[in-house]
Amino acid sequence: MKLKQEVNQVIQAAFDEAGIDATPISVSEATKPEFGDFQFNGAMALAKKLGKNPREIAATIVEHLKTDGVIAKAEIAGPGFINLWLDDNWIATRSSEAVADARLGIGVKENPIKAIVDYSGPNMAKQMHVGHLRSTIIGDTLANLLEFLGDEVIRQNHIGDWGTQFGMLIAYLEETGEESSVSLRDLEQFYKDAKKRFDEDPAFADKAREYVVKIQSGDSHCLGLWQKFIDISLGHCEEVYEKLGVNLSREDVRAESFYNDELPKVIDALKEAGKLQESDGAQCVFLEGDEVPVIVQKGDGGYLYATTDLAALHYRAQVLGAKRISYVVDARQAGHFKQVFRVAKEAGFVPEDVKLEHVAFGTMMDKSGKPFKTRDGGTVKLIDLLDEAVERAKEAIKDKSDYTHEQIEALAKTIGIGAVKYADLSINRESNYIFDWDKMLSFEGNTSLYMQYAYARIQSIFRKYGKQPEGEIVIGDELEHRLAMMLLRFEDVLERAAEDAAPSQITAYLYDLATLFMKFYERNPILKEGVAEETRQSRLQLANLTAKTIKQGLNLLGIDVVERL
């Protein structure tokens, strides 16, 4: 439920009632439990405008505040803060509703939009490496989140399947012929071998260059080989997606080559819009205030990635009808996107009301703060990284003797992959990310395993109880009040995370929730003797809603839960 909105409405009503002609600023979560659940800080700002004492204004607001529904108590503190406590009965009713609802009381957007999330975008010439990890999982989370909140999400995997290097690869594919599918098993090696042939044999190099021309001119034999190569390469990516538990399929692929026919039209349209200028033989768009132009066509007539991005923006806005287009791409490309977005808007490729955003993320570093590489300085293949995560997760499982071999495998997979994803998603995406196995697989702090443990602990209670809880939630003490409040905030958190494209806001919330639950669990016995039945049912339901919220939250992050740990 939109909790803040509920509270804001009460404040607004008080404003109307008191005859204050202003729209109140939104309440914010209280900074401390002593200050209640929410605080309204608007009286101070209003005081200035009205030329009155802030405490007097606060008093007027409080006087007209309805305290027989959502809010139970309001107090004025300090210079004019209004601290608000929500009503226990109201909270209890709302959380009882939430636990009974499949969506946990979270609404579906009334005016959904078409939202495009462009993410992953691997290069077909190479195997996926760690550089693709962040885009893939941050993008997937954003897509899941928007979808859950009700938008119509179109996932776009803008794979790199075009360019001069493909001439070389196709030539080599043809040369190796029958064995190709075998040698393609390791794309990295295939690329290296092809490159070696290219460098050593001038005849092969010429052939490779010939192939580039042939592919681009639509030669069917070459295109067939190219298609085969792309299929196999994409198959490798799908293996990774499968392992990662990412919701990307073939239908989401809109490759670079998809826009080939549109590229000349982009140039024409820019010319039409009066944006095009020739400079040093290249076709450019010069933007007011920018030193460097956006080059859309090279001196030799070739197109560039800016051209493709413009074509894609046009397609997404005009053909697909997107109102929000999010590019989940490395922060280093900020300049590029800033320019391309500007060109797209100025040239009318994208209507003004479409939100274009670069969901930028920082570089992945190793523990010593240097870019993440293998021991010998090469790039780390994503598939290897994921396999290692599963292996390490296996090591982290205590009391392995409690499980069968198969159970350990399954557990390690969920835990290992989940840990990799959670660690990445839990930090502010824009800063660089320090990849640390030990921290990632720790049970302490804001980690995937702490969340898993909290969830499993609750499941353990239900296993012991043996039945489904069916009572109502009743707020019995301060801790239960805080826990229920926290649970009801879930939708606000998701809304905000979607707005900011910030998965870390979800993990931060989940961690706070799990921590609060642990406190509750230590102090408020559930199944122990001497607990009144009504209290027991209520606490079971609170535990139930906590578990469901954790599960739903992790699910949005693309992480599975385990019933037992």
Place this chain on the structure above:
RNA sequence: GCACUCGUAGCUCAGCUGGAUAGAGCACCCGCCUUCUAAGCGGGCGGUCUCAGGUUCGAAUCCUGACGGGUGUACCA
């Protein structure tokens, strides 16, 4: 050179559209298991929020400048 970005505890990070005494985890010290998973909970130690100005009733947050790190800067993507 110019542009963008970051600078919070020894380390890794929060800090939600400017609010009350800046918070977690790790590390270090001290408590708590005869009954729901102690992979937990409680307590302690630890800060000139890089620095200097400015706006404001009020600044880690906004503006300007300095210092320090990162990144980008015309025909690769």
